[in-house]
Amino acid sequence: MQLGRIGLPVASAVFLLASPALSLGHCKPRIEALELLNQLYGEAPVAIGVTNKHTLLEVTAASNGKQSWTIIITTPDGLTCMIVAGEGWRAIAGPGQGTKM
Numbered sequence: 001m002q003l004g005r006i007g008l009p010v011a012s013a014v015f016l017l018a019s020p021a022l023s024l025g026h027c028k029p030r031i032e033a034l035e036l037l038n039q040l041y042g043e044a045p046v047a048i049g050v051t052n053k054h055t056l057l058e059v060t061a062a063s064n065g066k067q068s069w070t071i072i073i074t075t076p077d078g079l080t081c082m083i084v085a086g087e088g089w090r091a092i093a094g095p096g097q098g099t100k101m
Contacts, residue, residue, distance in 0.1 A: 033080035
């Protein structure tokens with residue numbers, strides 16, 4: 001199976017969701033988490049989906065040239081947890097049109 005550029009980070013995030021290392025100390029109400037990511041890194045949501053666990057998975061990325069990104073998960077009660085973050089974000093074409101790894 002070949003993963004696109006976003007496939008590996010998303011697969012990693014799904015793995016991390018099952019990890020007991022996920023700390024509630026990294027969680028905030030969704031609006032606060034999004035405001036914090038925007039204020040600190042200039043990030044805003046660029047991709048979104050609902051997981052099989054009924055949580056909202058979002059990828060935020062900077063549009064200010066910094067190329068930072070973060071994957072967050074929001075529970076049905078509105079609590080958002082920051083899962084993983086990194087640098088070097090690149091937008092790719094729609095599904096099936098991106099570069100294959």
